[in-house]
Structures are given as structure tokens and as C-alpha cells.
Amino acid sequence: MTVEAGELGEPSESTTVVVIGAGPAGLTVANLLRRSGVDCVVLERRSREYVAQRQRAGIVETRAVRMFDSWGLADRALGGIPYDGILEIRVDGETHLVTDSDGSEGPQARLCPQQVLVQKLTAAYLDDGGDLRFEAADVSLHDLTGDRPTARYRTADGTLRTIACTFVAGCDGDHGVSRTAVPDGVLSAHAFDHGIGWLTVLADAPPPAHPLLAVSPQGFAAHFPRGPHSSRYYLQCPPDDDPGAWPDPRVWDALRTRLGDPALASGPITDRETFRLRSLVHDPMHYGRLFLVGDAAHIVSPMGGKGMNLALYDADVFARAVRSFVHDNDDTGLRTYSQRCLRRVWNDQEFSHWLTRTLHDAGDATDAGPFQRSLARARLDRLFTSPAAGGAFAELMTGLDPA
Structure with a gap:
């Protein structure tokens, strides 16, 4: 990258995509962009050790496994053990076994805790020469509706830096800076x-x-x-x-x-x-050159294990859209990103709500x-x-x- 002086005197760089957050969503975006020949920089406010130990979801569903496989990343990204697709629902002590197998061919779901997925995605991205910056403090986003948005942050030693980019992927969760960079009234929140x-x-x-x-x-x-x-x-x-x-x-x-x-x-x-x-959906999932991915755009009841998997789906849609724009000058995927993702989000929200109410009622x-x-x-x-x-x-x- 070319290093220049930013408007505030801090070192300035340039890339195609700045990814905010190094959880499953951000690291999936980064790995897929890397595989697409699109340069990006990942900014994560926490340390590598902290991120690698965050305990969350545990099942990467069949569709997500096949998504990684289509990118040639399944073997590198997915740890854990094969999941036989059998779920036990026990009612008053009586066991009932149900399956998530629909009879289709291809890789199946995997039991893969979030920290294992994150560790493997981190290693894959860095091994491929990716730019991942931990302990990036005070991240702020600017000029999101212009042609060259910027991300500013402070390094661990206190140095202020600016990165100009074409797109920002907001992958920093429900309480991150990405969604708060969107002006009030632009997004509709359905909670x-x-x-x-x-x-x-x-x-x-x-x-x-x-x-x-x-x-x-x-x-x-x-x-x-x-x-x-x-x-x-x-x-x-x-x-x-x-x-x-x-x-x-x-x-x-x-x-x-x-x-x-x-x-x-x-x-x-x-x-x-x-x-x-709780459940929450923000519509649309983008603002200018900022695209919200995963929990930054939607929260789903944990019943059914859809939260992390929806984030992986968003990442796939976004990476393919950027690839088409960069290599083919086709912005169709970017223009339809929110519509495509939200169709899936609402489908999974309905399923999770149904399962939540059924098992509790x-x-x-x-x-x-x-x-x-x-x-x-x-x-x-x-x-x-x-x-x-x-x-x-x-x-x-x-x-x-x-x-």
C-alpha cells in the first residue's frame, strides 16, 4: 500500500475493502475477498488472544459448509467433527430423534465451535498474506456516501492512521461502530x-x-x-x-x-x-459504501443455531458482489445485497421464532x-x-x- 499524509497528518493508506471486526463474519469476508483477488484490511479492536477464545455458536450448518467448500476453504476453515444431522428433542423425558438431512449430496453440517472457526479462518487469512490488525482502537468511519470512504483508527502504540477504500464491510456486531456510523432515520429497526x-x-x-x-x-x-x-x-x-x-x-x-x-x-x-x-433486523443492510454483515445487521433468537450461519451467508453474498464489481464492473450484486440477504434473514427469523415458541410453550x-x-x-x-x-x-x- 502507498502511505501518504492524511488530512489530519496521520499516515494514510488505501485498499479496496476495509473490514471492521475479526469474528466469523469479518474473517469470512476477508478470506473470500482474498480468494477473489480483492485486497482488504481487517481492523479488530480486541487482541488476537481474546478473539480466538470467544465462545459462541457451535454448528456450521450444511449450506454454510457447502459455501466454504465452493470456495475451496472447507478443509482449512472448518475444524470440529462431522455432525450426523441427528437432533434429539426430549419431551417429558421421552426421546424423539429428528434429522436435518434432506437427502441431497455433498458435505454435511459440522460441529465447530465459534472459537475453532475463528482460529482457523485467522490462520488461513494470514497464511495467504492477509492484512489483519488487532487492537485497532477508536475506529471511526467517514464519507460513507462518497466514492472513497475512510476508516480512521489508533494503533496499539497510539499512532493515528487513516485507510481510504472503496467499500466498508461492517462486521463488528450489534454494539460495534459500523451501524452507529449510519445517520439516525436511515435504517428501520424491527425488534x-x-x-x-x-x-x-x-x-x-x-x-x-x-x-x-x-x-x-x-x-x-x-x-x-x-x-x-x-x-x-x-x-x-x-x-x-x-x-x-x-x-x-x-x-x-x-x-x-x-x-x-x-x-x-x-x-x-x-x-x-x-x-x-431477542430478535432484531435492520433494513436496509447498507448505507452508501458501507455494507452491514452478520450481527451488525440482524440478531436472531439462538434457537435453531441461525445467528452465525446467517453471518456466513451475508459474507458470501457480499464477497461475490464485490468480486463482480471489481473484476467485471458489475454492481448488480451490490445493489441487491440487502434484498437478497434480508430474504434469508426473515426466513430464518420465522423458523427460529417458531421453534422458540414451540419448545417453550x-x-x-x-x-x-x-x-x-x-x-x-x-x-x-x-x-x-x-x-x-x-x-x-x-x-x-x-x-x-x-x-
């Missing part, structure tokens, strides 16, 4: 509070044979693998509950009761927190009432007994139909 809280617990305890969702009169619970010797658990709780109200004995007693497994093995709990289930009738509880149980019975209902569920779980 929904599910009125449900979860306690999430990470423990050094044996993982389940299959990802497990459990319905019981005491409330919803779930058990997911996070590695060969660790598990992530979820327990329904009041939305504003204090994690300190859940000491270890209470956690394990609730899990054994709600999962219908009195012999559930325990282990050291390494992390616990509570959060509200089917259990604790205190909030839902007996009528809603009976409706939810009828939906579950149809899922377990109807091949057509099972096929529709599998199609939504795999994340196919990316058009």
Missing part, C-alpha cells in the same frame, strides 16, 4: 423481545451423543457439545435473572430434572451468564397457558410423526435455498 431468558453454562463435562433440546413442565433446557470434553447447557429462566442466583448445585439439579436424566454427569463450570432472547404452561401449550405439543407431535413435517424441518435446519 422483538421474546419475553424469555436463558442461563447459559459452559462446563468441562461429557457432551451428549446428539445436540439435545428438552421440554418439561419445569421449563426448557438444552445440552450441546462444545468439544470432546466440554458442553454448553441452557436453562430457561426469568429474562432479568441474576447468574449469581444459579450456584452449581442448582444448575445441575435443574439440568437433571429438565433433561430427564437423573444420572447426568457434572463437571467444573467455567462460565455462566443470563441473557434475554410446550413445556411450562404458566406463561403460555394450557391452550398455547396444547397447540405447541400438537406441533411437536406432527414433527415426530409426519414425514412431510419432518422434511420441512430438515430443509430449514440445513439452511439450503440460498437464493
